[in-house]
Each structure stands twice: as structure tokens, then as C-alpha cells.
Amino acid sequence: MKILIKNGLIIDPATNLEQVLDIFIxxxxxxxxxxxxxxxxxxxxxxxxxxxxxxxxxxxxxxxxPGREDKETILTGTLAASRGGVTGLLAMPNTxxxxxxxxxxxxxxxxxxxxxxxxxxxxxxxxxxxxGKNLSDIKALRKAGAIAISDDGSSVDDAKLMLKALIQSKKxxxxxxxxCEDRSLSKNGVVNLGFTSTRLGLRGVxxxxxxxxxxxxxxxxxxxxxxxxxxxxxxxxxxxIIRKAKKRGVKVTAETAPHYFSLSEEDVLDYNTNMKVxxxxxxxxxxxxIKEALKDGTIDVIASDHAPHTENEKDIEFExxxxxxxxxxxxxxxxxxxxxxxxxxxxxxxxxxxxxxPARILGIDKGRLKPGHSADLIIVSPYKEWVVxxxxxxxxxxxxxFLGRSLKxxxxxxxxxxxxxxxxxxxxxxxxx
Amino acid sequence: MTRQENKKKxxxxxxxxxxxxxxxxxxxxxxxxxxxxxxxxxDRPIKKVPALRGKTVVNLFYEPSTRTRVSFEIAAKRxxxxxxxxxxxxxxxxxxxxxxxxxxxxxxxxxDIIVIRHNCSGAAAMLARHVNISVINxxxxxHEHPTQGLLxxxxxxxxxxxxxxxxxxxxxxxxxxxxxxxxIWGLTKLGAKVTVCAPPVLIPPGIEKMGVTVKxxxxxxxxxxxxxxxxxxxxxxxERNVFPNQLEYFKNYGITMDRIKRAKKDIxxxxxxxxxxxxxxxxxVADGTNSVILEQVTNGxxxxxxxxxWLSQATKKIGHxxxx
Numbered sequence: 001m002k003i004l005i006k007n008g009l010i011i012d013p014a015t016n017l018e019q020v021l022d023i024f025i026x027x028x029x030x031x032x033x034x035x036x037x038x039x040x041x042x043x044x045x046x047x048x049x050x051x052x053x054x055x056x057x058x059x060x061x062x063x064x065x066p067g068r069e070d071k072e073t074i075l076t077g078t079l080a081a082s083r084g085g086v087t088g089l090l091a092m093p094n095t096x097x098x099x100x101x102x103x104x105x106x107x108x109x110x111x112x113x114x115x116x117x118x119x120x121x122x123x124x125x126x127x128x129x130x131x132g133k134n135l136s137d138i139k140a141l142r143k144a145g146a147i148a149i150s151d152d153g154s155s156v157d158d159a160k161l162m163l164k165a166l167i168q169s170k171k172x173x174x175x176x177x178x179x180c181e182d183r184s185l186s187k188n189g190v191v192n193l194g195f196t197s198t199r200l201g202l203r204g205v206x207x208x209x210x211x212x213x214x215x216x217x218x219x220x221x222x223x224x225x226x227x228x229x230x231x232x233x234x235x236x237x238x239x240x241i242i243r244k245a246k247k248r249g250v251k252v253t254a255e256t257a258p259h260y261f262s263l264s265e266e267d268v269l270d271y272n273t274n275m276k277v278x279x280x281x282x283x284x285x286x287x288x289x290i291k292e293a294l295k296d297g298t299i300d301v302i303a304s305d306h307a308p309h310t311e312n313e314k315d316i317e318f319e320x321x322x323x324x325x326x327x328x329x330x331x332x333x334x335x336x337x338x339x340x341x342x343x344x345x346x347x348x349x350x351x352x353x354x355x356x357x358p359a360r361i362l363g364i365d366k367g368r369l370k371p372g373h374s375a376d377l378i379i380v381s382p383y384k385e386w387v388v389x390x391x392x393x394x395x396x397x398x399x400x401x402f403l404g405r406s407l408k409x410x411x412x413x414x415x416x417x418x419x420x421x422x423x424x425x426x427x428x429x430x431x432x433x
Numbered sequence: 434m435t436r437q438e439n440k441k442k443x444x445x446x447x448x449x450x451x452x453x454x455x456x457x458x459x460x461x462x463x464x465x466x467x468x469x470x471x472x473x474x475x476d477r478p479i480k481k482v483p484a485l486r487g488k489t490v491v492n493l494f495y496e497p498s499t500r501t502r503v504s505f506e507i508a509a510k511r512x513x514x515x516x517x518x519x520x521x522x523x524x525x526x527x528x529x530x531x532x533x534x535x536x537x538x539x540x541x542x543x544x545d546i547i548v549i550r551h552n553c554s555g556a557a558a559m560l561a562r563h564v565n566i567s568v569i570n571x572x573x574x575x576h577e578h579p580t581q582g583l584l585x586x587x588x589x590x591x592x593x594x595x596x597x598x599x600x601x602x603x604x605x606x607x608x609x610x611x612x613x614x615x616x617i618w619g620l621t622k623l624g625a626k627v628t629v630c631a632p633p634v635l636i637p638p639g640i641e642k643m644g645v646t647v648k649x650x651x652x653x654x655x656x657x658x659x660x661x662x663x664x665x666x667x668x669x670x671x672e673r674n675v676f677p678n679q680l681e682y683f684k685n686y687g688i689t690m691d692r693i694k695r696a697k698k699d700i701x702x703x704x705x706x707x708x709x710x711x712x713x714x715x716x717x718v719a720d721g722t723n724s725v726i727l728e729q730v731t732n733g734x735x736x737x738x739x740x741x742x743w744l745s746q747a748t749k750k751i752g753h754x755x756x757x
Contacts, residue, residue, distance in 0.1 A: 195639030199454070201554035201575030201611060204638065271555030316531055317553035319574075 001042050001418060002026050008047030008379060012054065013352045014368035023052060025375040028418040032371055043420075047379050050412060053351045054367045055087025055118070055376035056332060057358040059177075060152075060231060060255060060303035062324070063089075063120070065111060067096025072308040072396045075115040077328070080306070080395035082422035084328040085411040087376035088119035088359070088366050093130070093146075094153045100125040100136045102144035109145060118416050119376075121362065123148040123177065126165045132156050135165055142172040147362055150177035152231060153278075155213055157183070159220060166224035175362060177229045178217045180238070181279065185209035190319050192280045196265040202318060205280050211237035218245045218252050227251035229361060232305050234260045234279040236289035243298040253361050254293075255301035258334035259325055259401050261290045267401070273314045273321035274401045277307070294353065295344050300361065302353045304331045308397030325401035329393055334402060336382065336409030347382075375418040384410040392427070445743040449561040449568040452577035453618040461619055464739045465587050471742075472591075472735035474511065484742050485514035488545040492518045493535070494571070495551045500706055501571050501581070504730070505548050508737035517544070532556060533563040540564045546744055549573070554611075567744040575609045580740055581705050582615025584733040586623065588725055589660055591732065592701055597624035602654045604630040604686055605664025605713055606676075608637040612664060612705045617643050630654040631686065634675045651686050655696045662703040663688050666713045679712055690717045701725050 003025040010021050010033060022037035023030060063077040072080075074091075081089055091108070093099035099108055105122055112120045124141035128134045130151045138149060149169060155178065156162040162178075169176045186209035191197050193204025214230055218241060221228035233239060233256045245252045259277055264284045268275040275281055293299040307324025314321050335354060339345040345353065351367075359367030369377060388402045414422035443459040453461065474480055490509040492502050502518065509516045519539075530538075532551070539547055546567045549557050554574030561568040572578040590596050601620055607613045607629045620627050621644040628646045629636065641647055648654040655661060668676055677685070688702060702714070702724045710716045719726060 193638060195642045198608075198637035198639050199614075199643070201573070201577070201614065271558050312531075315533060315559075317551075317559065318555040319553055 003043045004041035005045045005047050008050050008052035010052045011347050011351050012369040013348045013356045025418050028374055030371050030373055030375045051380045051382050054355045054369050055378050056085050056354050057088045057367050058086045058304050059090040059358040061089040061306045063091045070310055074111050076396040078117045080328040081118050082414045083394045085332045085378040085414050086328055087416045090121045090123050092152045093123050093125045098125050098130050100128050102140045105144035117421050122146045123150050126151045126156055130154055138168045138172050142174050148175040148177050152179045155179050155181045163220045166221055166226040170226035175229055177231050179231050180210050180213035182209045182213045191268050192265040192282050207235040207237050210235055210279050214238045215241050222250050230254040232257050234282050235286045239289045239293040239298055253300045255303045256290050256299050257305040258331050262334050262338040271318045273318055274399050276321055276323055277325055278323045291344050300357045302335055304328050308395055309399045314399045326395050326397055326399055330402045333407035333409040337407045375415055377415050378411050379413040381410045381412055383408055386410050445747050448747055450579050450740055451558050451570045453579050453582045453615045458622045468587050468735040468739035471738040480511055483513045485512035485745055488514045490514045490516050490546045491539050491544045493547050493549045494520045498550050504733045505737050508734045512738055536560045536564045540566050572611050576611050577615045578611040579615050580737050581612050582619040584736040585616055586619050587736050588729050588732050599625045599659045600657055601625050602628045602630055602658045602661045606635045607631050608635045610664050617645055628654050632677050660701045663714050688718050689715045693718055693723055
């Protein structure tokens, strides 16, 4: 299939491109990017006043399959991804069974092959069963196709074990992603520690429980001379520690999630369990720190931490409710609304954080628009306003912290491997008809 | 408009009573004023009015409580409502009916008001969002216990004739106390000067943002105090082993006759009950002339009658309302 996209503002940070041009796609690849392409095509898309960028690479997604197909499946999760403009994602390994062996990777790969509609990359666990006791066979995980390891949802408490993981991963060219949480400090906490936890009468989670572990893991990476990626950074102290480490040359990269720069602890004040996330929504000062860190490059990546849960698991008492918000379908719009339209990032910087940088960190050749490359790109109406509604979600779960919010920036088309996997027009007839 | 005129015009609009944080000064004063009238009824030989005739109040208690449940039951009966008591074990995550389902069933049974006591903070707010009938929070976790706050304020107002400018000390486990939170929100809205006093581990972070002064020395806190509200110490709750031991606590924070003698002559001593004699308060003080502890119990009925009355008025007009 040949697709010609005319007059879109093309943004490709890899080549510093930011220009109104045409793109010609043939089969799975971008054939040409230039002015006034005039070739016969099967489909002509007028992208005037629209932005064309590489598809989003979301390096923090919980797809729940295998094991919790009632929350999400590879199919529904990647459908949600396509709506959000995500053409590649890293699936977190905290499934049932956990992705801690070559055998389980094989099982997962089989499902991906059968049902995924965008790229799904595999993260394995750092420790067997995510129990924090024995290392997974990192070499075997790598060989079977995992591109990163993480015990996400838990932190590896044993420092020796974490150091070993970093050393072995370096050998295997495997990225280690650290969920930084010292449970001895955050234990049983459900909201940010401070006035909010006091006001709500709920147990609090301190910034300390996060940044102490960030500090430790950076030191371990330094010792191992390895790289490390810090997941879902939420507070000022973590940002400061990462900034300093980068300055002294540690190979640390960091990500945050849209809810950490757009929402604060005050959004939890009515006990809305969709606002219950881990780490918790922090203070307004922390939100400012996260934005500064995005701007100055301390935080490299925006990733959704898409965490689907059923209504039964969310519509209960706050302290019993599951932790997490879905995010695949809102991450671009939240980022545009909160970061680009408020002048914190320009378009090229946004594309870096959400596509180019994560691809680079994961070591995959994605996140760029270049003739000869696979045609994974999205066409975005940058200022189109829409309201986040439950009934429009393609994700199987509806637990979004952004329900009811008005956002700017809508994905019109998602093109993956040269095929249109999502178009807003079709979505409308599906869900508003 | 003067405040007096403003007060007269004030209308009750809330479907639910979830906490004093969510009420205005005028709302609180309206409840207290009405409670004054109901308080008189309690001293009559025939203590019953027909205000809630034909209404059904369901007491849904997930935590053991005699005092609050009985107080609500008597209040509802004095107003001629029918009362059903449901005492149930702590709602668990995986087994049994969810709180929301229980609430919807009670609604389907055509009850008018649910009075809920629950060990989880926010449980009453969640229930209120899921049913169209009125919900009264009779204590949720560490969050709020609004009718206790209201009856404490009512007792103060009855004693002193006003609340504005009163110096009230709340002593005890502030961190885990819903009574403290409701008192703080209510008292500060009415212009009282509130001091909370406890060992540092029992002071929750950011509490001063609620408009209170924090003191860790009870003798300092009691200087100039018009009233002291003594919280129940629940040492069995000390899951992280951070509480001071009982004897040490009584020595440093116990309200003893010695301390009362050094305070203002007419200081009043309050306690939400049930009291632990010799743990947070000495028997001498609890039974002494400064104590208004039993008066609080009687006033509690009047305040709860007032709350039941106003919520039953509101539900006639307003269907559903979120807490914000």
C-alpha cells in the first residue's frame, strides 16, 4: 500500500527536522520525505495544520497478559496504544506467570505474535518470580528476546543482588530498569505523606522512600560502571540526585509519567481511587521539580506506566483499591496540554522524550522519521480539544486518573509498519454512533 | 447583610454529612442552633417529635461502637424515625458484599438515611457517591467523625455562650484521631484558637496547615486554655511500636487534678469516650467539677437529631451531590 501524506509539519528530532513537507510511504517503509511529492498513492492524507511525528515508544506498560486478561490483553492493550499514538511499547514482566525465564518469554512472544497490533518489546524480571531473592538468568532472557529487566512493582531490596544484576546486565547489553521504593519506609502508605495524608487520614508515603532507593541504585550502577534507568520519578529529591549523577558522568536515564507532571496530591482529596498510583501523586512543589527536570533534560523519557485494573478492584475503599492509572490513550494529549502548550517543552523536545529517547535507551532503531526506515508515525491535531470519557477507551480497563478532563492534542492517524492501525474517524463511528 | 440576617437566610443543601471540612461556618451554626431546640426536648417528660415520622434510618456499623450507635438510634427515635441496626464485620477486600453493593441494597430497601461507621478513611465519601440517599459519617478510619466534632463544639458553645476566640487544647493521639480532625475543622471555622498537644510521633505531618498550633508540652498548652479535649489513647493500635509507654504517657500528657489546678479555674474537660481511667485522664478529673463528659453524651443526641433533621430536609430537594 502506498500512502501519501501532504503538508504536515514533520518533526524528527534525530535529524533536527521541523518543516512542512510531504511523506511517501510504500509498503512498510518511508520512501521519501520532501517538498511537493507528486506520486500516485492508494491513500492521500491531507495533513495541513497537523503534526507528523514518529510513533510513541512507551517504555513502561502493563499489559497484564498472561494471567490477568480481565484487566487487559495484548490485543486490547495494543489497541489502546494505537489510539494513543504508541507504535512500540515495553511490556512489564509482572504478569502471571512473571516473565522470569526463557520459557515464559516464549509463551509471551507467542501471544504477541498472534494478537499485538503494534510492536511489543519484552522486559524480563531482575529476580526469579520478582521475589528479590535469586537473579533471573539474564543471559537466557536476553537470548529469548527480552531487551530490559525490571522487578517493576517491587524494588530489589538486596543491594548485593542488585549490583550483581547490573554487572551481568552490562555483559549482556541488557537495560536495567529500577522501580525505586524502599518498602521499609513506604510500607502500607497509599497517598503522599504530608498535609494530604493527614487531611485524608490515610497512611503516607514519603519522598524519602523513593529517593533513598534512587540514590542507592545510582551508586550501584556507578560501581558496576553500568547504565541504569530509573522508572516513574515523582519527587524533587530524586530529580536532584539524578541531575547530579548525570553531571558526574553516571550512565543514568530517567522517566516520569504524565500524572506526575499534571496532577498533584490535591487531586486525591475526594478519595478518587483512580488517583491512587505508586509512587503517589506528590506535592505541587514536586510537580514543579518534575517539569524543570523534563525541561533541563534530567528526565529523559515520558512513559505512561499504563496500569489497568477492573472496576471491582478500584471501586472499593481507598486503602484496598489497586494502585495505578491507565495512560496509553492520554499520554500524548496530557504531555501536549501540560508541557508543550504551557511552553515547558517545544515539539521537538516532546518527541524526544516520548519517542526518540526511549528508543535510544532501549537500543531499538525506532523513534525517527527517515527514508528507508519502517513507517511508524502518527498524525496529530495539535490543538484539538477533547474530553476524556470512559466509553471511548479502547483499553479493557477504564481506571484513568484523567477521566472528565479536557485535553488538547488528538491523534488523527497512527501508522504502524506502513499500515493505518488507528484513525480517529473510525473510532468515532465505533464509539459515538 | 449582617451575619445574623445571613444566618437566618442560610439554607441546608448537603445530601450527606461526611466531615466538617466540607461544611461552611453557616452550615455548622445552623446545625448547632437547631440542636439547641432539640436539646430542650430531651428534658421534657415526653421526649418525642414527629419530624422524621415515616423515615427509616439505617445504622451500618463496620466497627464495634456502642456509644455512637446508641446515640444515633435514640436521636432517630426521638424524631419518630424507624431505626434498623446493621452491625457487620470489617468489610474485607475479597470476600463478601462490597460496601457500595450493601449501600445500594439499603437504598433499594427504601431507607432514607444511612449512618455509617467504617474503619477505612473515605468509606463514607465513597458510599455517598454511590447512593442517592443521605449518608452520615459516624466515623471513618482516621479521617473524620463529624457528629462528635459538632457535639463537642455544641457543648463548648452551651458552656461559654460562644465559640469564637475560645482556646481549645486537643491532647492525645492526634495522628490517628478522626475526632481531632473533625474538632479542628469545625472549631477553626468558628474562630476558636486550637492547640494540639501530643508526643511528636503522634502529631501528623502538616497539621499546622489546618490552622492549629502544635505543642508537645501539655503544661504549656494548658496555660490560658478554656477547654481541653482529651482523646482516647489506643495503645493496642501501636503497630510500629512508636508510642510512648502507658506510664510515661500518663506522666507527661495525662490530664490530672494537679494539671487542672494549675490551669484556668473554669477550664472544662471533654472526652469523646469511652474513657480510659488512669491512662489519658485521672478518675478525679473525669468525675470532677470541670468535667463535662456526661453532658457531651446528652448533647450528642441533640446534635444528631439536628443532623438527621437537616439531612432529611435536604434530600427532599436535592438528589445527588459530590463532596466537592
